[in-house]
Structure formats: C-alpha cells, structure tokens
Amino acid sequence: MAQQLSFDWPTRVALEPDDFFVSDANAAAYAMVSDWENWPDGKLALIGPQGSGKSHLARVFQHLSGAQIIAARDLGDATLAPPEAPCLVVEDVETLPHAGEEWLFHAHNHLRATGGRLLVSAASAPTRWNIALPDLASRMQGTSVIRIGDPDDTLLGAVLMKQFQDRQLSPDLRAFNYLLRNMPRSFEAVAWVVAELDHAAMAEQRSITVPLARVVLDKLGADGR
Structure with missing residues (x-):
C-alpha cells in the first residue's frame, strides 16, 4: 500500500495568524x-x-x-x-x-x-x-x-502542503517529495500543479502518486510554464 501523508486536513482555507509559515523568503x-x-x-x-x-x-x-x-x-x-x-x-x-x-x-x-x-x-x-x-x-x-521573495525550499514545501490541505487532498508521500524535487520554484507553479493534480485525480479516480505527479509536471513543461 502506498505510504500516505497523515494530517488532519482542514475543511476550509486556513488563514489564521498561527497558520502563517515564516521562512527567509x-x-x-x-x-x-x-x-x-x-x-x-x-x-x-x-x-x-x-x-x-x-x-x-x-x-x-x-x-x-x-x-x-x-x-x-x-x-x-x-x-x-x-x-x-x-x-x-x-x-x-x-x-x-x-x-x-x-x-x-x-x-x-x-x-x-x-x-x-x-x-x-x-x-x-x-x-x-x-x-x-x-x-x-x-x-x-x-x-x-x-x-515577498521567491520561495526557498522550506517555504515551497509549506505552500505546497497548504495548497493540498485547502483542497482536501492527501498525496502519497513519495509524490509530495517528487514534486518538491522537480517542480519549478514559484508560487504560481505550486498553485497550477496542485489544481491540475486535483482535477486529474478526480477525473481519473486516481490517488496522487508519483506517476500522476510526473504526468502533471510533464504537462507543465509542455505548456511552457
């Protein structure tokens, strides 16, 4: 069984002060x-x-x-x-x-x-x-x-996690780490990737695993983003 991230996923966008993640960026x-x-x-x-x-x-x-x-x-x-x-x-x-x-x-x-x-x-x-x-x-x-500067790796991971949380998505841990290693280092890319994964997972009734993450990142590159 694929290893899953284990979190209490919120039912809304988390915008409380204590939810804000501070990094160098x-x-x-x-x-x-x-x-x-x-x-x-x-x-x-x-x-x-x-x-x-x-x-x-x-x-x-x-x-x-x-x-x-x-x-x-x-x-x-x-x-x-x-x-x-x-x-x-x-x-x-x-x-x-x-x-x-x-x-x-x-x-x-x-x-x-x-x-x-x-x-x-x-x-x-x-x-x-x-x-x-x-x-x-x-x-x-x-x-x-x-x-606000471009995201460093620490902030990129936090923003990626929050985007998944806000959409009630629970990605495979290996898929999450794959995304962190391979996706473009920008806030816009994070939002696009998570939205595409959400749509693809729902349309194809698939879990968010490395193969699906790879397909989405390939599409990202094909779109010239």
Missing part, C-alpha cells in the same frame, strides 16, 4: 506587517506574486489591528460607505476600477488624518499601477513597499 514582509504601528506615514504596500501569502498576511494584520479588508475590484460602487474600522486593507490594487479611485483617495486621507493604517497589496509595485487620478497615484507611489 517572507520573513521581512511578516516582520513589517507585524510592526504595523510603526509604518512610515501609516501605510504599506505588500507586493508579491499570486499565491505568495499576501491575503494571509492581510489577515494577520487584521487580527493585530482590527482592520477592515476590501477587495479593490469591489470599490467601483460610488455609494460604498467610508471605512468602518480604524485600519484598512485593500487587496489586489491592480484590479481597482477607475470609478473606485476617488473612494480610495478619500479613505487614504481619512486614515492619515485619524492616525489609522492602510495596507494595500498587489503583484507589482505602485509605480506600475494603472491609476488615473493623479493625487491617488502620487500617494500610492509614496507608500513604503515590502516584497
């Missing part, structure tokens, strides 16, 4: 978010690729500060109320509609005037955000930036 970001009371000018831009843990760190900040979390794509409604909490997170600012720029501009100024804190997240730096409102663009570009 994200230690600086974790330390900066945790030191939220001392952010320069009361704001911080958290930058990292998809799957790097930005949303998880936002929830760490929420736990520490009581912050309200809003997705930038939801800020297009002109009737949206001002921030309700003393601190605010706006996630994925690249998705901010132009109709929401005025709201974010006033929220920024309100938090600054009241001593609140603003955490914004994105995959790219503020200088690359497509913000049409000049006053908001200048304020975002003046925000201190902290980046």
Whole structure:
C-alpha cells in the first residue's frame, strides 16, 4: 500500500495568524506587517506574486489591528460607505476600477488624518499601477513597499502542503517529495500543479502518486510554464 501523508486536513482555507509559515523568503514582509504601528506615514504596500501569502498576511494584520479588508475590484460602487474600522486593507490594487479611485483617495486621507493604517497589496509595485487620478497615484507611489521573495525550499514545501490541505487532498508521500524535487520554484507553479493534480485525480479516480505527479509536471513543461 502506498505510504500516505497523515494530517488532519482542514475543511476550509486556513488563514489564521498561527497558520502563517515564516521562512527567509517572507520573513521581512511578516516582520513589517507585524510592526504595523510603526509604518512610515501609516501605510504599506505588500507586493508579491499570486499565491505568495499576501491575503494571509492581510489577515494577520487584521487580527493585530482590527482592520477592515476590501477587495479593490469591489470599490467601483460610488455609494460604498467610508471605512468602518480604524485600519484598512485593500487587496489586489491592480484590479481597482477607475470609478473606485476617488473612494480610495478619500479613505487614504481619512486614515492619515485619524492616525489609522492602510495596507494595500498587489503583484507589482505602485509605480506600475494603472491609476488615473493623479493625487491617488502620487500617494500610492509614496507608500513604503515590502516584497515577498521567491520561495526557498522550506517555504515551497509549506505552500505546497497548504495548497493540498485547502483542497482536501492527501498525496502519497513519495509524490509530495517528487514534486518538491522537480517542480519549478514559484508560487504560481505550486498553485497550477496542485489544481491540475486535483482535477486529474478526480477525473481519473486516481490517488496522487508519483506517476500522476510526473504526468502533471510533464504537462507543465509542455505548456511552457
């Protein structure tokens, strides 16, 4: 019988502060978010690729500060109320509609005037955000930036494990180790590989073993990722 990883697989995405795994790749970001009371000018831009843990760190900040979390794509409604909490997170600012720029501009100024804190997240730096409102663009570009680096082997293993947990998957131990040794070292690749394994295992009614992992990694290479 194939050896299986033995864990208590959660029934939801684990985003509690104690679930966050710190390694060399994200230690600086974790330390900066945790030191939220001392952010320069009361704001911080958290930058990292998809799957790097930005949303998880936002929830760490929420736990520490009581912050309200809003997705930038939801800020297009002109009737949206001002921030309700003393601190605010706006996630994925690249998705901010132009109709929401005025709201974010006033929220920024309100938090600054009241001593609140603003955490914004994105995959790219503020200088690359497509913000049409000049006053908001200048304020975002003046925000201190902290980046989550590419995953080291320790973090890659933790992210891979979490992706399996979030999907309620229990891979063969040898398949897990095979993936760690052979997959591309990026957060995007982890998300893609686990999603493909989930779909393949369900469609073919197969366990996640080395042969299936090999098929998925071969497909990854064929797709040029």
